[in-house]
Amino acid sequence: xxxxxxxxxxxxxxxxxxxxSCAAPGRTFGVYALGxxxxxxxxxxxxxxxxxxxxxxxxxADSVKGRFTISRDNAKSTVYLQMNxxxxxxxxxxxxxxxxxxxxxxxxxxxxxQGTQVTVSS
Numbered sequence: 001x002x003x004x005x006x007x008x009x010x011x012x013x014x015x016x017x018x019x020x021s022c023a024a025p026g027r028t029f030g031v032y033a034l035g036x037x038x039x040x041x042x043x044x045x046x047x048x049x050x051x052x053x054x055x056x057x058x059x060x061a062d063s064v065k066g067r068f069t070i071s072r073d074n075a076k077s078t079v080y081l082q083m084n085x086x087x088x089x090x091x092x093x094x095x096x097x098x099x100x101x102x103x104x105x106x107x108x109x110x111x112x113x114q115g116t117q118v119t120v121s122s
């Protein structure tokens with residue numbers, strides 16, 4: 001079992017920045033990728049970015065390329081999502097998730113955090 005604990009959400013004006021953290025205390029053996037997903041009210045959950053746990057390879061959704069950066073600190077078992085130039089359409093609940101495969105598909109992620117709200121005001 002992999003536990004994921006997110007933090008760092010909040011309210012920010014358009015153009016501002018936030019950094020989300022996802023800590024994975026305890027066992028992470030077998031985790032190959034960690035991803036950030038988001039779900040806006042009335043919409044489906046979508047991938048924002050993921051990073052491979054060992055090699056640090058990254059993937060971003062087109063909507064966040066150039067504005068968001070995913071990174072990891074293996075020593076702290078923590079993954080970060082730095083979000084810059086935030087837009088009102090980035091408003092959503094953001095979830096951290098872990099997968100035993102390298103994949104962009106939400107249904108292939110086995111473990112999920114509780115979610116953290118990000119609200120961007122216009």
